[in-house]
Amino acid sequence: MTATTETGELVTTQLANGLSCDLPADSPLAKLLRTQRTWIGPTAKERLALLRGATSVAIVGASPNPARSSYFVGTYLQQSSDYRVYFVNPNADEILGEKAYPDLASLPEVADIVVVFRRASDIPSVIDEVKAAGSPIVWVQLGIWNEEAAYYGEEQGLTVVMDRCIKIEHARFHGGLHLLGFDTGHITARKTLR
DSSP states (O other): OEEEETTEEEEEEEOTTSOEEEEETTSHHHHHHHHSOOOOOOOHHHHHHHHHHOSEEEEETOOSOTTSHHHHHHHHHHHHOOOEEEEEOTTOSEETTEEEESSGGGSSSOOSEEEEOSOGGGHHHHHHHHHHHTOSEEEEOTTOOOHHHHHHHHHTTOEEEOSOOHHHHHHHHTTOTTGGGOOOOOOOOSOOOO
16 A cells, blocks of 8 residues: 655555554665565465375476476476376477477366466466466466465466475475485484495
Protein backbone atom coordinates (compact mmCIF):
# COMPACT_ATOMS: atom_id res chain seq x y z
CA MET A 1 0.00 0.00 0.00
CA THR A 2 1.34 3.46 -0.83
CA ALA A 3 0.35 6.96 0.24
CA THR A 4 1.59 10.34 -0.91
CA THR A 5 2.55 13.10 1.48
CA GLU A 6 3.94 16.60 1.00
CA THR A 7 7.46 15.23 1.48
CA GLY A 8 7.06 12.35 -0.97
CA GLU A 9 5.62 8.87 -1.20
CA LEU A 10 5.16 6.70 1.87
CA VAL A 11 4.85 2.95 1.75
CA THR A 12 3.06 0.87 4.35
CA THR A 13 5.25 -2.09 5.14
CA GLN A 14 4.02 -5.28 6.79
CA LEU A 15 6.70 -6.59 9.13
CA ALA A 16 7.36 -10.25 9.97
CA ASN A 17 5.90 -9.79 13.46
CA GLY A 18 2.56 -8.72 11.99
CA LEU A 19 2.95 -5.00 12.71
CA SER A 20 2.99 -2.46 9.91
CA CYS A 21 4.56 0.94 9.58
CA ASP A 22 4.76 3.79 7.08
CA LEU A 23 8.19 4.54 5.65
CA PRO A 24 9.43 7.00 3.03
CA ALA A 25 9.52 4.93 -0.18
CA ASP A 26 13.09 6.00 -0.98
CA SER A 27 14.49 5.30 2.51
CA PRO A 28 17.22 2.65 2.89
CA LEU A 29 15.00 0.64 5.26
CA ALA A 30 12.09 0.61 2.79
CA LYS A 31 14.47 -0.53 0.04
CA LEU A 32 15.84 -3.29 2.27
CA LEU A 33 12.37 -4.48 3.27
CA ARG A 34 11.32 -4.63 -0.40
CA THR A 35 14.12 -7.14 -0.98
CA GLN A 36 12.94 -9.38 1.86
CA ARG A 37 10.97 -12.47 0.92
CA THR A 38 7.36 -12.56 2.05
CA TRP A 39 6.04 -15.45 -0.04
CA ILE A 40 6.17 -18.80 1.72
CA GLY A 41 5.72 -21.98 -0.27
CA PRO A 42 4.67 -25.46 0.82
CA THR A 43 6.08 -26.86 4.07
CA ALA A 44 8.42 -29.86 4.10
CA LYS A 45 5.48 -32.13 4.86
CA GLU A 46 3.51 -30.66 1.96
CA ARG A 47 6.51 -30.99 -0.40
CA LEU A 48 6.84 -34.63 0.60
CA ALA A 49 3.16 -35.17 -0.24
CA LEU A 50 3.67 -33.49 -3.63
CA LEU A 51 6.61 -35.75 -4.43
CA ARG A 52 4.82 -38.88 -3.24
CA GLY A 53 1.69 -38.06 -5.22
CA ALA A 54 3.51 -37.49 -8.50
CA THR A 55 4.15 -40.08 -11.20
CA SER A 56 5.57 -37.80 -13.91
CA VAL A 57 7.94 -34.84 -14.00
CA ALA A 58 8.70 -32.47 -16.87
CA ILE A 59 11.93 -30.47 -16.76
CA VAL A 60 11.53 -27.12 -18.53
CA GLY A 61 14.90 -25.69 -19.50
CA ALA A 62 16.52 -29.13 -19.52
CA SER A 63 19.99 -29.12 -21.03
CA PRO A 64 21.93 -31.82 -22.90
CA ASN A 65 25.11 -30.33 -21.39
CA PRO A 66 26.40 -32.59 -18.56
CA ALA A 67 27.82 -29.54 -16.77
CA ARG A 68 24.36 -28.00 -16.28
CA SER A 69 22.35 -28.57 -13.12
CA SER A 70 19.23 -29.57 -15.10
CA TYR A 71 21.23 -32.46 -16.61
CA PHE A 72 22.36 -33.52 -13.14
CA VAL A 73 18.81 -33.37 -11.77
CA GLY A 74 17.45 -35.24 -14.79
CA THR A 75 20.04 -37.97 -14.31
CA TYR A 76 19.10 -38.32 -10.65
CA LEU A 77 15.36 -38.46 -11.36
CA GLN A 78 15.86 -41.09 -14.08
CA GLN A 79 18.06 -43.27 -11.90
CA SER A 80 16.69 -42.75 -8.40
CA SER A 81 12.96 -42.24 -8.78
CA ASP A 82 9.99 -44.01 -10.34
CA TYR A 83 8.86 -40.85 -12.15
CA ARG A 84 8.34 -40.73 -15.88
CA VAL A 85 10.75 -37.90 -16.73
CA TYR A 86 10.23 -35.61 -19.72
CA PHE A 87 12.72 -33.06 -20.98
CA VAL A 88 11.48 -29.76 -22.44
CA ASN A 89 13.93 -27.82 -24.59
CA PRO A 90 13.00 -26.49 -28.06
CA ASN A 91 16.68 -26.50 -29.07
CA ALA A 92 17.41 -30.17 -28.31
CA ASP A 93 16.30 -33.40 -29.94
CA GLU A 94 17.43 -35.72 -27.17
CA ILE A 95 18.54 -35.40 -23.55
CA LEU A 96 19.85 -38.29 -21.45
CA GLY A 97 18.72 -40.77 -24.08
CA GLU A 98 15.15 -39.49 -24.08
CA LYS A 99 13.27 -37.43 -26.64
CA ALA A 100 13.30 -33.71 -25.87
CA TYR A 101 10.02 -31.86 -26.39
CA PRO A 102 9.71 -28.26 -27.62
CA ASP A 103 7.08 -27.31 -25.01
CA LEU A 104 4.77 -28.73 -22.36
CA ALA A 105 1.87 -29.01 -24.81
CA SER A 106 3.90 -31.54 -26.83
CA LEU A 107 4.32 -34.02 -23.97
CA PRO A 108 2.51 -37.37 -24.27
CA GLU A 109 0.79 -36.72 -20.93
CA VAL A 110 0.16 -33.90 -18.48
CA ALA A 111 3.10 -33.85 -16.09
CA ASP A 112 2.28 -33.94 -12.39
CA ILE A 113 5.21 -31.66 -11.58
CA VAL A 114 6.89 -29.16 -13.90
CA VAL A 115 10.43 -28.41 -12.75
CA VAL A 116 11.74 -25.10 -14.07
CA PHE A 117 15.35 -24.26 -14.93
CA ARG A 118 14.85 -20.82 -16.44
CA ARG A 119 15.73 -17.24 -15.51
CA ALA A 120 13.61 -15.65 -12.80
CA SER A 121 12.22 -13.17 -15.33
CA ASP A 122 10.93 -16.09 -17.47
CA ILE A 123 8.91 -17.68 -14.65
CA PRO A 124 5.59 -15.83 -15.31
CA SER A 125 5.49 -17.05 -18.92
CA VAL A 126 6.39 -20.57 -17.79
CA ILE A 127 3.54 -20.41 -15.27
CA ASP A 128 1.18 -19.52 -18.14
CA GLU A 129 2.48 -22.53 -20.09
CA VAL A 130 2.11 -24.82 -17.04
CA LYS A 131 -1.45 -23.61 -16.49
CA ALA A 132 -2.33 -24.09 -20.17
CA ALA A 133 -0.88 -27.61 -20.13
CA GLY A 134 -2.98 -28.53 -17.10
CA SER A 135 -0.12 -29.41 -14.77
CA PRO A 136 -0.96 -28.69 -11.12
CA ILE A 137 2.53 -28.06 -9.71
CA VAL A 138 5.32 -25.74 -10.80
CA TRP A 139 8.62 -26.39 -9.03
CA VAL A 140 11.15 -23.60 -9.58
CA GLN A 141 14.68 -24.78 -9.05
CA LEU A 142 17.12 -23.81 -6.31
CA GLY A 143 18.62 -20.35 -6.76
CA ILE A 144 15.73 -19.03 -8.87
CA TRP A 145 13.42 -16.58 -7.10
CA ASN A 146 10.57 -14.47 -8.44
CA GLU A 147 8.17 -13.66 -5.65
CA GLU A 148 5.62 -11.95 -7.90
CA ALA A 149 5.58 -15.05 -10.12
CA ALA A 150 4.98 -17.26 -7.07
CA TYR A 151 1.93 -15.22 -6.09
CA TYR A 152 0.80 -15.17 -9.73
CA GLY A 153 1.09 -18.96 -9.98
CA GLU A 154 -1.01 -19.41 -6.87
CA GLU A 155 -3.61 -17.00 -8.25
CA GLN A 156 -3.76 -19.29 -11.31
CA GLY A 157 -4.59 -22.21 -9.01
CA LEU A 158 -1.16 -23.83 -9.17
CA THR A 159 0.88 -25.20 -6.31
CA VAL A 160 4.20 -23.36 -6.41
CA VAL A 161 7.51 -24.51 -4.97
CA MET A 162 10.34 -22.06 -5.49
CA ASP A 163 14.07 -21.88 -4.81
CA ARG A 164 14.23 -25.58 -3.93
CA CYS A 165 16.01 -28.38 -5.74
CA ILE A 166 13.71 -31.28 -6.51
CA LYS A 167 16.71 -33.65 -6.45
CA ILE A 168 17.73 -32.53 -2.97
CA GLU A 169 14.15 -32.65 -1.70
CA HIS A 170 13.51 -36.11 -3.19
CA ALA A 171 16.80 -37.46 -1.85
CA ARG A 172 16.18 -35.87 1.53
CA PHE A 173 12.84 -37.60 1.91
CA HIS A 174 14.09 -40.91 0.50
CA GLY A 175 17.40 -41.21 2.34
CA GLY A 176 19.59 -40.43 -0.64
CA LEU A 177 21.32 -37.16 0.17
CA HIS A 178 24.62 -39.01 0.31
CA LEU A 179 24.28 -39.83 -3.39
CA LEU A 180 26.12 -37.73 -5.93
CA GLY A 181 28.05 -35.63 -3.46
CA PHE A 182 25.49 -34.12 -1.09
CA ASP A 183 26.46 -34.02 2.55
CA THR A 184 23.75 -35.59 4.68
CA GLY A 185 24.79 -33.68 7.77
CA HIS A 186 25.02 -37.04 9.55
CA ILE A 187 27.80 -37.08 12.11
CA THR A 188 29.49 -40.40 12.72
CA ALA A 189 32.54 -41.70 14.56
CA ARG A 190 33.26 -44.15 11.73
CA LYS A 191 36.45 -43.52 9.87
CA THR A 192 35.98 -42.96 6.16
CA LEU A 193 38.24 -44.29 3.45
CA ARG A 194 40.40 -41.70 1.79
